[in-house]
Amino acid sequence: MKNPESRIRNFCIIAHIDHGKSTLADRILEETGVYAKRDMVDQILDSMELERERGITIKSKAVSMNYTAKDGETYTLNLIDTPGHVDFTYEVSRALAACEGAVLVVDATQGVEAQTLANVYMAMEHDLEIIPIINKIDLPSAQPEAVRKEIEEVIGLDAGDAPLISAKQGIGITDVLESIVSRIPAPVGEPQTNLRALIFDSYYDNYKGAICFVRVVEGEIRPGMTIRMMNTGATFDVVEVGIRSPGYTPKEALSAGEVGYVAASIKDLHDTRVGDTITDAACPAQSPLPGYRQVTPMVFCGIYPLDGGDYENLKDALEKLNLNDASLTYELETSQALGYGFRCGFLGLLHMEIIQQRLEREFDLDIITTAPSVVYRVHCTDGTVLDVDNPSNLPDLGRVEYMEEPRVKVSIYTPQEFVGALMEVCQNKRGDYQDMVYEGSRVCLHYNMPLNEIIFDFFDQVKSRSKGYASYDYELLDYQQSDLVKLDFLLNGEICDALSMIVHRDRAYPRGRSVAEKLKDVIPRQLFEIPIQAAIGGKVIARETVKAMRKDVLAKCYGGDISRKRKLLEKQKEGKKRMRQLGSVQVPSEAFMSVLKMDE
Amino acid sequence: MLSLYVHIPFCRRKCAYCDFASYPYSSAAMEAYVQKLCREIADYRERAGLQALNTVYIGGGTPSLVPERLLENLFEQIRDAFDVLEDCEITLEANPGTFARREAEGWRRLGVNRVSLGVQALDDELLQRIGRIHTEGQAEAAVRNVQDAGIRNVNLDLIYGLPGQTLPAWEDTLRKALELGPTHVSAYQLINEENTRFRYQLLEGKLPALPDEDTALAMEERAADLLEASGLRRYEVSNYALPGFECRHNITYWQCLPYLGIGCAAHSDLFGRRYGHTPSLSGYLEEEIPARLEEAYGTDRQERMFERVMLGFRMTRGVDLGRFRRDFGTGPEALWPESYAYFEREGYARTDADHWALTDAGMRIMNTLLVRLLSEAERKGGG
Numbered sequence: 012m013k014n015p016e017s018r019i020r021n022f023c024i025i026a027h028i029d030h031g032k033s034t035l036a037d038r039i040l041e042e043t044g045v046y047a048k049r050d051m052v053d054q055i056l057d058s059m060e061l062e063r064e065r066g067i068t069i070k071s072k073a074v075s076m077n078y079t080a081k082d083g084e085t086y087t088l089n090l091i092d093t094p095g096h097v098d099f100t101y102e103v104s105r106a107l108a109a110c111e112g113a114v115l116v117v118d119a120t121q122g123v124e125a126q127t128l129a130n131v132y133m134a135m136e137h138d139l140e141i142i143p144i145i146n147k148i149d150l151p152s153a154q155p156e157a158v159r160k161e162i163e164e165v166i167g168l169d170a171g172d173a174p175l176i177s178a179k180q181g182i183g184i185t186d187v188l189e190s191i192v193s194r195i196p197a198p199v200g201e202p203q204t205n206l207r208a209l210i211f212d213s214y215y216d217n218y219k220g221a222i223c224f225v226r227v228v229e230g231e232i233r234p235g236m237t238i239r240m241m242n243t244g245a246t247f248d249v250v251e252v253g254i255r256s257p258g259y260t261p262k263e264a265l266s267a268g269e270v271g272y273v274a275a276s277i278k279d280l281h282d283t284r285v286g287d288t289i290t291d292a293a294c295p296a297q298s299p300l301p302g303y304r305q306v307t308p309m310v311f312c313g314i315y316p317l318d319g320g321d322y323e324n325l326k327d328a329l330e331k332l333n334l335n336d337a338s339l340t341y342e343l344e345t346s347q348a349l350g351y352g353f354r355c356g357f358l359g360l361l362h363m364e365i366i367q368q369r370l371e372r373e374f375d376l377d378i379i380t381t382a383p384s385v386v387y388r389v390h391c392t393d394g395t396v397l398d399v400d401n402p403s404n405l406p407d408l409g410r411v412e413y414m415e416e417p418r419v420k421v422s423i424y425t426p427q428e429f430v431g432a433l434m435e436v437c438q439n440k441r442g443d444y445q446d447m448v449y450e451g452s453r454v455c456l457h458y459n460m461p462l463n464e465i466i467f468d469f470f471d472q473v474k475s476r477s478k479g480y481a482s483y484d485y486e487l488l489d490y491q492q493s494d495l496v497k498l499d500f501l502l503n504g505e506i507c508d509a510l511s512m513i514v515h516r517d518r519a520y521p522r523g524r525s526v527a528e529k530l531k532d533v534i535p536r537q538l539f540e541i542p543i544q545a546a547i548g549g550k551v552i553a554r555e556t557v558k559a560m561r562k563d564v565l566a567k568c569y570g571g572d573i574s575r576k577r578k579l580l581e582k583q584k585e586g587k588k589r590m591r592q593l594g595s596v597q598v599p600s601e602a603f604m605s606v607l608k609m610d611e
Numbered sequence: 612m613l614s615l616y617v618h619i620p621f622c623r624r625k626c627a628y629c630d631f632a633s634y635p636y637s638s639a640a641m642e643a644y645v646q647k648l649c650r651e652i653a654d655y656r657e658r659a660g661l662q663a664l665n666t667v668y669i670g671g672g673t674p675s676l677v678p679e680r681l682l683e684n685l686f687e688q689i690r691d692a693f694d695v696l697e698d699c700e701i702t703l704e705a706n707p708g709t710f711a712r713r714e715a716e717g718w719r720r721l722g723v724n725r726v727s728l729g730v731q732a733l734d735d736e737l738l739q740r741i742g743r744i745h746t747e748g749q750a751e752a753a754v755r756n757v758q759d760a761g762i763r764n765v766n767l768d769l770i771y772g773l774p775g776q777t778l779p780a781w782e783d784t785l786r787k788a789l790e791l792g793p794t795h796v797s798a799y800q801l802i803n804e805e806n807t808r809f810r811y812q813l814l815e816g817k818l819p820a821l822p823d824e825d826t827a828l829a830m831e832e833r834a835a836d837l838l839e840a841s842g843l844r845r846y847e848v849s850n851y852a853l854p855g856f857e858c859r860h861n862i863t864y865w866q867c868l869p870y871l872g873i874g875c876a877a878h879s880d881l882f883g884r885r886y887g888h889t890p891s892l893s894g895y896l897e898e899e900i901p902a903r904l905e906e907a908y909g910t911d912r913q914e915r916m917f918e919r920v921m922l923g924f925r926m927t928r929g930v931d932l933g934r935f936r937r938d939f940g941t942g943p944e945a946l947w948p949e950s951y952a953y954f955e956r957e958g959y960a961r962t963d964a965d966h967w968a969l970t971d972a973g974m975r976i977m978n979t980l981l982v983r984l985l986s987e988a989e990r991k992g993g994g
Contacts, residue, residue: 538979561825564975565977565978566848567799571870573867573880576921580985583978583982
């Protein structure tokens with residue numbers, strides 16, 4: 012059955028972590044009969060184990076459902092899931108661009124929280140109709156009226172008729188559905204014109220190839236049509252279109268206003284870029300939809316197998332992850348300290364952490380991650396220009412004319428009271444103040460800032476200085492000449508290339524000191540004394556020492572329980588396995604990352 | 612020939628740092644428990660036949676809380692079920708503040724010829740801080756009572772590395788302990804065990820911090836100096852004795868010779884076959900017999916070879932290589948060639964008079980060395 016456009020509602024759900032976004036999605040899918048209760052695995056939209064654990068959705072998906080409203084009409088509701096972190100800001104913005112409305116979930120016991128604000132503001136930028144709802148009203152500590160007031164005061168949304176619900180108990184779900192139908196506008200778009208469809212997500216299916224999730228904005232897409240990706244220019248023949256409900260349900264066509272998938276035997280996910288516009292190759296649209304950005308990795312780090320024998324397995328795992336995540340890049344690199352591994356590129360730090368964790372959990376690999384770096388542009392005296400994303404590849408300083416580092420434009424959204432503290436953070440991070448915009452009770456601070464300052468604990472600092480309320484996003488601005496130096500670390504007199512980093516000269520001393528101190532704490536005492544030195548071009552700027560271990564023996568032997576003692580030693584042995592031998596020194600694998608964490 | 616361990620899991624009050632099985636004392640529970648011990652001993656006799664006992668160790672908990680009448684029953688049962696050799700070492704653990712001279716005389720009549728006293732510290736403030744029920748004065752009186760009752764072989768258990776303990780305070784405890792004329796001293800470094808009240812109190816900052824590694828090491832060295840100066844020689848990581856007074860029962864464990872453990876939480880190793888009883892008191896009381904010889908699990912050869920070294924290294928005399936070769940048909944230099952050479956080269960171990968023994972330097976870092984052996988075995992696929 013085909014719904015006329017007036018009976019389509021495209022929406023997403025936005026919420027702070029733990030405020031019940033996934034549970035509400037489950038209830039809505041249940042209520043509309045997409046899932047029978049007994050089939051439900053908790054929180055269907057977050058299918059990856061990791062996503063569930065972190066409580067965030069990494070990749071967006073879309074589900075279509077039918078709902079017969081109190082007005083007697085049957086509506087098609089398309090729920091578009093959005094990722095929720097700064098690294099995926101662009102993907103979120105494309106998913107929002109596919110919607111007309113958003114359901115904002117606020118926890119009746121917690122009220123409006125930081126992440127809620129960032130997402131609401133983004134939804135507002137996209138002119139979405141926002142329906143606030145108050146969740147968890149079944150909890151004894153729920154304060155729905157106070158939260159209602161807070162939504163009005165802090166966000167400036169009318170929450171007078173916000174549904175009071177408990178997603179967990181299934182209370183008020185129909186109210187949510189009715190609000191979606193009555194308040195979110197139907198999509199507008201001419202079906203009888205040249206096709207323009209927005210790709211807001213894509214993923215790789217072993218049988219169908221790369222599959223695009225699209226919102227058809229104008230025109231119609233149907234099997235047999237030859238389509239063109241307007242930004243990349245690639246063309247494909249459409250094999251199948253349809254909706255997810257939740258399985259693949261093929262349809263004759265997707266037309267203006269509708270949300271669904273397109274399969275076109277696309278071999279490479281890189282051809283289905285999020286934000287690109289699909290058009291009919293035979294009669295193409297005049298221009299692509301606005302907002303397309305080519306996503307390029309901004310943060311790089313080395314990933315090495317803890318055990319050199321796992322190199323091939325790591326390679327296979329990265330290949331598999333890359334199939335479904337075109338924004339991940341990787342290429343072979345070698346380190347004197349760590350042997351063979353890969354230099355990987357990520358959208359940001361969270362993206363990097365997610366990939367690390369997936370390698371460890373889904374592929375059961377023990378890996379070492381080196382300090383993240385950005386791409387520096389090195390102008391050599393002979394006129395050549397090198398892009399350097401690994402400090403080890405920095406040419407000899409005698410050959411360097413000057414260096415440039417990437418700058419980003421950072422927008423920080425914060426309640427007013429934290430402005431002072433956040434400005435201080437930005438100044439300390441070599442930020443260049445641009446302006447400050449008051450928007451109701453929130454402030455948006457704009458700074459231009461070197462990207463390498465952001466990858467070093469900026470997230471932690473922003474969160475800690477604003478009690479978690481501020482959020483930020485950033486986009487690449489330009490490259491700027493900068494006085495950069497390579498900071499090396501020596502363990503027991505030997506340079507450990509995996510720890511080297513490129514930093515601004517002014518930051519080298521404090522950074523060198525703080526990293527040396529960190530290393531001293533994470534490297535366990537060994538049988539000999541280990542000097543740790545930070546050095547710039549052979550000049551030592553900081554020194555710490557891991558004292559030699561003096562005592563490691565169990566005082567008592569637990570009577571006759573021999574196995575207990577042996578188990579303690581087995582445990583100690585397993586701990587040792589998590590270490591990497593660098594020259595004569597055993598270094599725990601987490602040491603490479605822990606040096607980046609801020610001191611409390 | 613066998614060693615027998617009997618566990619008495621009752622205490623007046625559990626010490627904050629203790630993670631052994633122990634339960635609040637009541638005379639009714641004690642009565643039922645000792646009866647159960649007797650039944651377990653009889654059961655063992657029925658299954659295994661008459662065996663000779665070389666050592667008996669009544670440990671706890673607080674065995675000095677067992678009333679004389681019940682202790683009589685227990686010893687009667689032991690003598691009934693085993694051939695208790697004439698020179699059998701019979702140790703009873705006792706806590707100061709739980710007995711008088713009369714009780715000690717009773718122990719002697721029953722054949723106890725060695726008493727191990729849980730003195731821990733001769734420092735009232737520290738004793739209170741770690742939750743002991745006795746005072747310095749009571750500890751000193753306890754030693755005299757045992758000696759006056761005619762038991763000359765007395766061990767004093769001492770602990771160092773206690774919260775807020777200083778090196779001079781530890782020296783003071785050592786000197787006072789030596790004045791009491793012990794034949795044997797166990798000087799244990801405190802272990803901050805998981806699942807103890809003590810660990811929680813430390814985490815919460817309710818106790819002063821533990822001395823650091825360097826202070827703990829200095830304490831160990833002071834103990835060795837002072838004790839050896841009084842003729843008590845170190846023969847194990849934490850144990851010192853006048854010549855001829857080394858604890859034969861504990862040496863059984865360190866040499867991996869057979870022992871039978873009776874009672875709640877007790878473990879047995881009978882010629883490579885092992886079993887352990889539940890640490891739960893009610894569990895032990897309720898079951899007919901909690902675990903028996905027939906239920907013992909075998910241990911594999913690799914494990915036994917490693918354990919022979921793991922425990923043998925604890926003794927200054929080291930691992931008996933002659934016996935090792937007789938039992939396993941190989942030696943450590945063939946089993947762990949890399950580690951063996953490394954220990955020798957770095958001065959952590961040496962081989963002489965057919966013993967493989969750690970040096971002082973090696974003994975301090977024994978765990979690190981043992982882990983090396985495990986890792987080498989694993990690399991070779993030995994397990």
